[in-house]
Amino acid sequence: MRIGELAERAGTTTRTLRYYESRGLLTARRTDQGHRTYDEDDLRLLQQIRTLQDFGFELEETRPFVDCLRAGHPAGDSCPASIAVYRRKLTELDGLIDQLQAVRAHLGAQLLRAEAELPHGPEPRCELDMTEAEGTTK
Template sequence: MLIGELSRRTGVHTHQLRYYEAQGLLEPGRGSNGYREYPDAAVLTVAQIRRLLEAGLSTQEIGFLLPCATGAAPDLEPCPELLDALRARLRAMDEHIDTLNRSRQTLHDYIEVTERRVSSHPYSPCTVMT
């Protein structure tokens, strides 16, 4: 099938499909006219890529995991390297969430302190540019 048909069947824009190809996640053949030709199995591969992206994985990580993917969910065939990669990604996400939570709390503290100052000193000489 041509890229337009794959796009229609998966709901993924053609530029995204080309990006997946550039990242080595999809490997279309080429017709005699030079057009990309995807096998029917590409529909499942695109579904797997999309689900793995939803999990917060990078295309590089997906390239590593995709050979282990089965089914549309996708299910992953267990192996130590795969679990190590998934656990490392989860740790990185947890660290990022912790950092965001600390930043959120700090911003909340600034707002709270500033609101208290506004109630005690309603007129302030500072000008904030947005």
């Protein structure tokens, strides 16, 4: 298939495919006229890359999965290098979750403090009555 068809089937752009090619993640074969051609294996590679990127993986982090598929494995994550990337990503996510939980706890404490300091009388009036401010009466 040509580059436009592959881009359409993969849900991406030809520009993205050329970029992946420049990064060595996608390899095009050329026709006698110099047109790029691809096959179903290339579509599988792209689907793997897109799925991983949808999960927050950087483009370079997808390389071991692509290499695994190129080596003939049935899935991009059935190689030791791919499993290592999964482990690193999970550690990264655990760190981010810890940070978010700490921020949440801090904000919760701030909210409780702010609520405790509220006056218990009637709500202060925040609106400015323009007739009073101008010194006029109705």
